[in-house]
Amino acid sequence: MQDYAAVFDRLPQRFTTPAQLPHIPLSHITVLADPLLAVLVRRARTLGQVRRWQHPLVYRPLVDLSTMEERHVIVTYRLDRATILELCAQLDQDLMSAIRHPTGIPPLVQVLSVLHFLASESFQTTVAIASGMSQPKFSNVLSRVLSALLKHMRSYIVFPQVEDLPTVKGDFYALGHIPNIIGAIDGTHVAWSPPQE
Helix, strand or coil: CCCHHHHHHCCCCCCCCHHHHHHCCHHHHHHHCCHHHHHHHHHHHHCCCCCCCCCCCCCCCCCCHHHCCHHHHHHHHCCCHHHHHHHHHHHHHHHHCCCCCCCCCCHHHHHHHHHHHHHHCCCHHHHHHHHCCCHHHHHHHHHHHHHHHHHCHHHHCCCCCHHHHHHHHHHHHHHHCCCCCCCCCCCCCCCCCCCCC
16 A cells, blocks of 8 residues: 555645545546555545536537428427427426536427437437437436426317317318318327247
8 A cells, every 4th residue: 555645745736735635636646546546535525525526517519400491390209390399488488497517408409309319209418419419318307308398288289179060060161071070180100920939
């Protein structure tokens, strides 16, 4: 085991007393590459004697709605640009309250990434990478946006009242010549095949 005084001899000049040891940033520990010093500082941090050195997080969005063609927007998100912006404006208050610092993920990017996930039927990791965030971060964003959407659900999802049913049936019949239809749900049919064993 190294001599404790020898460790302090190799510290940068501004760290010359043992009292300053717990306040050494991790970058200095990496530069020194001293296992004993690293253990001492980590031990001081676990005891709560040291505050973590946090570097500011900067989010750089990979998606820019303004540069995309309208056709590409509809294919990617299943909504047009105007509807997406209206949805963002409606959810803005709910999503801004979740941003703890100014470099958090903007509400527009949160909504776009969740819409992409819902439209593509892909995995969270794939959409997270395309949106420029980690999978755990996207999982939090997904939960937050879906909760915000549920708060505003009644504005978008309306079931017909009994007195409106003849009109709704007539409108659907005019669209596809199929009688007695009162609603439609978007979905995907997946073929299941049983195991061979």
